[in-house]
Amino acid sequence: MRLLIVGTLEGQLITASKIAMDRGASVTHAATIEEMLKVLRAGRGADLVMADVGLDIADLIERLEGERFHLPVVACGVKTDATAAVGAIRAGAKEYIPLPPDPEMIAAVLAAVARDQSSIIYRDAAMASVVRLAEQIAPSDASVLVTGESGSGKEVISRYVHARSSRANRPFISINCAAIPEQLLESELFGHEKGAFTGAIARRIGKFEEANGGTLLLDEISEMDVRLQAKLLRAIQERVIDRVGGGKPVPVDIRIIATSNRDLAEAVRAGTFREDLLYRLNVVNLKLPPLRERPTDIVELASHFVERYARENGVRRRPISEEARRMLLANPWPGNVRELENTMHRAVLLAMGDEIDVDAIRMPDGSPIAPGRSADARLAADVAATAEAVSRALVGRTVADVERDLILDTLDHCLGNRTHAAKILGISIRTLRNKLNQYTDEGVNVPGPGEARIAVA
Incomplete structure (x- = not known):
């Protein structure tokens, strides 16, 4: 594990460095964002960036993305700096670690990154x-x-x-x-x-x-x-x-x-x-x-994603109901494991009862999954329905309205993650942030990280 620590929190970051090295990580330190970029340009590399929350985290992430360094960022700062912590998460940081550092928390973050990189779930x-x-x-x-x-x-x-x-x-x-x-x-x-x-x-x-x-x-x-x-x-x-x-x-x-x-x-x-x-x-x-040819893995992977995203979103882990399991097994999963992962992430957030039931297993647009249909038939039907709906929805609307809905729907699809939404939209995270600030000022509900807008009939 290669850890790049960015910032100047004096002894606090030095302590975090020592804890990380004791846990087997190789640690590089950069005092500023510009020094961080010099380290990465020099090929010294990193698997995780731990940044002082006193830095401009949004700018740090934007600079990384601008030079195509795709690295997870964790913010850290003194316990009382709650406003900065919230701002860092909204800017795209994966986690916030309070300082002085807790050895077990440092170890957990390093382990989570290592696990995400090399673990493989299968039974089939x-x-x-x-x-x-x-x-x-x-x-x-x-x-x-x-x-x-x-x-x-x-x-x-x-x-x-x-x-x-x-x-x-x-x-x-x-x-x-x-x-x-x-x-x-x-x-x-x-x-x-x-x-x-x-x-x-x-x-x-x-x-x-x-x-x-x-x-x-x-x-x-x-x-x-x-x-x-x-x-x-x-x-x-x-x-x-x-x-x-x-x-x-x-x-x-x-x-x-x-x-x-x-x-x-x-x-x-x-x-x-x-x-x-x-x-x-x-x-x-x-x-x-493909996932449809390894059905034994579907429920195993679904349970793994439920546990993971319940933990990451701070919600109670619910078991998957028998009916929901049958629905998962009947679905052809044209997007394979990635589609299943997104579906279960959504289900964790939408589940209301003691179990994750069929009502929580939904498509990105909120419609229920239609099991048993072939991937090609389902895709063709979805494309036709989407084209017709888009055509009808755009007539009589202004460009600004369409742009706003596209940005907010994309952000909703990414569960509030600004960095991912900006990638999909093909704009910089700074441009996205400016648009979202504008919409907030206009009284529009803008989802935060891990949140989804819920449409009320």
């Missing part, structure tokens, strides 16, 4: 065979290609392989090839020198160098431009990379794991993926079955 025989293969090949340095539908757990199994490899104590670095514009992906992978291109204000170490000695996950590699694939192939074959604007090769020692939700053999035939790169990546293939 179809998934068990994949896990057995993952355990068998984990100690090697062979490249691994993980395939499966979106939301089936490709990154989870990748972290599982890393955690059981000889590189487990070294970094696990992930990069989503589909989420980064083509013109920036090369710099993200291989780094760049200062002045290499417009906006390159300082040297930045790429993911290959950051992962040196550990594992690099190339998520959704099928989305990588074919021209960049040639440079990736050279890096894998020769174990050297060239920074953008750099003058000499840099040696690297990493294990490559790649994921794809598309048929790469078909992509090779279509000319969008290099055949020689596929051979390099596909030494071992871990093919994850």
Whole structure:
């Protein structure tokens, strides 16, 4: 676990550092947000940021997102600083730790991050065979290609392989090839020198160098431009990379794991993926079955998510009723584990009685799940219904009204998480925050983190 502590709370943060190191974490300290960014640009990396609540947490998170450092942030401060604590959570911090630090709380936060990164929940025989293969090949340095539908757990199994490899104590670095514009992906992978291109204000170490000695996950590699694939192939074959604007090769020692939700053999035939790169990546293939083909895992995962989100939201953990279990098992889950997770998170917040019943198992728009329908039929019906509803709803409305509803509905879908909502909307968190402040001033109900707007008939 790599912990980056940001701030200057004198002895309090020093104590927190010592507690974290006693619990096995490697700790780096930065006094300011700018120093934090310098540490991350230098490739020293982090799995968790613990920030002094006296800093501008919203700005800190926005700066991280702006430079594509996707890290969980925990705020910490003196116990009496309640207003700042609430502000930090609303800005996107995952947790607030009061100081002086409690060793058990520090340990719990570190354990939660580690657990989220490397745990895997399964019971079904179809998934068990994949896990057995993952355990068998984990100690090697062979490249691994993980395939499966979106939301089936490709990154989870990748972290599982890393955690059981000889590189487990070294970094696990992930990069989503589909989420980064083509013109920036090369710099993200291989780094760049200062002045290499417009906006390159300082040297930045790429993911290959950051992962040196550990594992690099190339998520959704099928989305990588074919021209960049040639440079990736050279890096894998020769174990050297060239920074953008750099003058000499840099040696690297990493294990490559790649994921794809598309048929790469078909992509090779279509000319969008290099055949020689596929051979390099596909030494071992871990093919994850979709959730509908591993029914024994559905209730197991649902119970796991109920326990997790009840704890995170500070609500009582309720068991899942028998009728709700039957509904979960009958649903085709086209979004796989990710869809199930979101559904159970919603159910934890909506449940009213002693159990999580069918009334709490709902779609994001509040409609009940319709079990037993095929994924394709359900998707087609949903698309048609949504298109018709959107068309009718927009007529006669102003652009400002439509924008407001879109922002608030997205925030509602993200359960009040500003950072996630801003990502989906394609705007900065600062822009989102300004819009929400405007709506609050206008008397509009804006949900806080973990809250959802409840429509009253």
